[in-house]
Amino acid sequence: MDHAEKPSHAYKIQAGDGFIIMERYREFKSFAAHLPIPTRGDRSPTDKMRITVSCPNIKTYLDNPEQFLPEKVTCLNNPEHRPHHHTGWERFFVVDHVEKVLIPMFRWYCRACKESISIWPEFVLPYQPEGVETHELAVVDHLAGKSFVETARELGYDPRTVAQWVARIIGQAFSLVPKVIGRMLQDMPNSSLPLSPAVAIESVKVLLAWLREWAEFVNFTRTNRLIGLCNLLGQGHWPIWGAPPGRPRLSG
Ligand SMILES: [Zn+2]
Numbered sequence: 001m002d003h004a005e006k007p008s009h010a011y012k013i014q015a016g017d018g019f020i021i022m023e024r025y026r027e028f029k030s031f032a033a034h035l036p037i038p039t040r041g042d043r044s045p046t047d048k049m050r051i052t053v054s055c056p057n058i059k060t061y062l063d064n065p066e067q068f069l070p071e072k073v074t075c076l077n078n079p080e081h082r083p084h085h086h087t088g089w090e091r092f093f094v095v096d097h098v099e100k101v102l103i104p105m106f107r108w109y110c111r112a113c114k115e116s117i118s119i120w121p122e123f124v125l126p127y128q129p130e131g132v133e134t135h136e137l138a139v140v141d142h143l144a145g146k147s148f149v150e151t152a153r154e155l156g157y158d159p160r161t162v163a164q165w166v167a168r169i170i171g172q173a174f175s176l177v178p179k180v181i182g183r184m185l186q187d188m189p190n191s192s193l194p195l196s197p198a199v200a201i202e203s204v205k206v207l208l209a210w211l212r213e214w215a216e217f218v219n220f221t222r223t224n225r226l227i228g229l230c231n232l233l234g235q236g237h238w239p240i241w242g243a244p245p246g247r248p249r250l251s252g
Contacts, residue, residue, distance in 0.1 A: 048116055049076045052231040055121035056222070058095055058103070058131070065104050065121075073108040073117055076235070083108040083117055093124060097134045097155045122228035132227040138162050139169045139204060169227075174203040176230075181206075183233055184214050 055061050055068045075081035086109035090102045107118040123131045134155065141151040148166070152159040174197070181195060193210055197203040211226035220229050 048118060049110070049113075050118050050120055050126065051076070051235065052120045052122050052228070054232060055123065058093065058101075058123065061121050062101075062103065065106070068121060069106055069119055073119070075110045075113060075117065077110070077113050077115070081110050081112045083110040086116060091124075092129045093131065094129045094134070095131070097130055097157070100129070120231070122232055123225060125227075125231075132225050132231075135165050135169065136224060136227050138165045140208070142166045143201070143205060143208075170200050170204050173207045174200045177203045177207050177210075180230060180233065181210055184210055188213065188217060 051070065051073065053068050053070060061068060073083050073085075075083050086107050088104055088106045091105055092100055093103045094100050103124070105118065105120070105124075107116045109116050120126070123133065125132060125135065128135065138151055138155070142148070148159040148162045152162045155162065177197060185191065191210075191213060193213060194206050197206045207230075208226055211229055212223060214220070214233070215223050215226060215229055222228065
């Protein structure tokens, strides 16, 4: 089944998710040190440490953002370091690609590394004010054959911005696929999904298919937020979908 044929807004969201993925997330944290991937080398020296946390939606986050903070923040460079709660900041977030709000963000600081560690709700992307759903919608629309103009019209953005998002996602997916598949094969060794895409656009389809299979495996029901799931899986080591953006242009 080609999951990429489905537009993301057609995915069914089931009730009752939220805690299971959090359990899996804690498991990942506890054995992440033993994984062959990701490694320190996956992050460029200019990347700040970034930890993604599971969070069902913007409203729940805004009601009480601190409930989503990890109990203990681990330094990604060295788990023996002891980061301390540092400070917070506010950033813009565009809810449902329409309403722009300020949301609180939190960060820790590791004195040993002289680096901060920021905590990101899974639906928020570094640099990008739009949520993962918006970016994912754009790329799934593109895979389904929709034009940038059509997607942009529905979102209220300029087609050039949508094209930039899609180009970045495709570009990043190509290098990300081996890491993601390597990680998922540890839990789903008998998966029959394709392993190595030949061309860049195929890499996005392969990546989304693997993420969707993984989502079912861990009961991650927010399947229009597979990029968010990918961020959770990456544990801050995969610098994805958060590259410095270029300025988004609104239509009209
Ligand atoms: Zn450190």
